[in-house]
Amino acid sequence: MNEAIRQVTHVQNIRYDKATERLYIIDQTLLPNEEKEIELRTVEEMIEAIKMLRIRGAPAIGICAGYCMYALARDIDAKDNEAFYRKLQIDGELLGAARPTAVNLRWAVGEMLDAAKAHLKDDRAELLEALYRKAVDIHEDDIAKCTAISEYGLSLLKDGDGVLTHCNAGPLATSRYGTGQGPFLLAAERGIHIRVFADETRPLLQGARLTSYELQRAGVDVTLICDNMASMVMKNGWVQACFVGCDRIAANGDFANKIGTSGVAILAKHYGIPVYTLGPTSTIDMNCPDGAHIPIELRDGDEIKNLWYEKPMALPEVKCFNPSFDVTDHELLTGIVTEKGICYPPFTESLAALFKDKK
Numbered sequence: 001m002n003e004a005i006r007q008v009t010h011v012q013n014i015r016y017d018k019a020t021e022r023l024y025i026i027d028q029t030l031l032p033n034e035e036k037e038i039e040l041r042t043v044e045e046m047i048e049a050i051k052m053l054r055i056r057g058a059p060a061i062g063i064c065a066g067y068c069m070y071a072l073a074r075d076i077d078a079k080d081n082e083a084f085y086r087k088l089q090i091d092g093e094l095l096g097a098a099r100p101t102a103v104n105l106r107w108a109v110g111e112m113l114d115a116a117k118a119h120l121k122d123d124r125a126e127l128l129e130a131l132y133r134k135a136v137d138i139h140e141d142d143i144a145k146c147t148a149i150s151e152y153g154l155s156l157l158k159d160g161d162g163v164l165t166h167c168n169a170g171p172l173a174t175s176r177y178g179t180g181q182g183p184f185l186l187a188a189e190r191g192i193h194i195r196v197f198a199d200e201t202r203p204l205l206q207g208a209r210l211t212s213y214e215l216q217r218a219g220v221d222v223t224l225i226c227d228n229m230a231s232m233v234m235k236n237g238w239v240q241a242c243f244v245g246c247d248r249i250a251a252n253g254d255f256a257n258k259i260g261t262s263g264v265a266i267l268a269k270h271y272g273i274p275v276y277t278l279g280p281t282s283t284i285d286m287n288c289p290d291g292a293h294i295p296i297e298l299r300d301g302d303e304i305k306n307l308w309y310e311k312p313m314a315l316p317e318v319k320c321f322n323p324s325f326d327v328t329d330h331e332l333l334t335g336i337v338t339e340k341g342i343c344y345p346p347f348t349e350s351l352a353a354l355f356k357d358k359k
């Protein structure tokens, strides 16, 4: 494998050091200027890291939550396993509430609690070992899923295509290749030329700070644009498809992703460009009937006013509306790329078919 691609696709955005029993993440708020690890020890530090987007991206938050639950479990001082489980449930509730939109966070907390429950009759050391194995499973499973999603995504593209992407759904947001950006890294690995247009993604600039950073470092042909330039790039005929990640997919195919995604999809419809969302099946919430039921995180208006400029960009008393995600209507969506294959409309049927073996 090309060394530049290996460095990007094998980045340890979340690292559990078993020898020292310490959990580290790369603090994504410092990128692209500094690649620095920080340690997460307490539930307060973990919640702060998720809320402040030091660790972010739906699958990465889920992976991190798995290791967080294990680390928290190790610190529980309880006389019996029933009391241990009750305390772990409380930690899980606190952690799971750190951000509301990405379903992967609560999904991973639930997986860890289920694993604990299944081992309540074991002694504590065995129970903890089972929890560690579960956290590693969630992580390794995501690596396999991202690789499969990237393969399916790449099958939709041909050499020379231009693709527009929004936010960051690359290795930093997931594991290994990523979801929405995975096909670009796979293409580069295979010598297939894909020209990527990365929206800067206001207000927190995940596209500028993270996507263009990852793709440029891997040697992908990436061009950074402001969000309001997407229409022109599409009109010029430079974009043959839009690939974006997702934070939650409802049972009818409506999906939440970074604020601005629905605008990209509406533009793409105007220009007749297909739109795909790429994500693991853990991002599909079959208990959520449609986009109206997806909770949308509202963040502090200071993120709009202050950013990283030396001086504020707006008067402090100016009112701000700062939703972190929006919902794209399933009617604007061409397909949903998962590790199990590509789902096409009607999504109520194609998504349900993915889970029918589990019933």
Ligand SMILES: CSC[C@@H](O)[C@@H](O)C(=O)COP(=O)(O)O
Pocket: 053, 056, 057, 058, 059, 102, 166, 167, 168, 169, 170, 173, 174, 178, 179, 180, 206, 244, 245, 246, 247, 257, 258, 259, 324
């Ligand atoms: C593979 S990551 C998919 C999504 O989580 C991603 O596109 C996104 O919207 C991330 O938002 P963020 O607020 O940076 O966590």
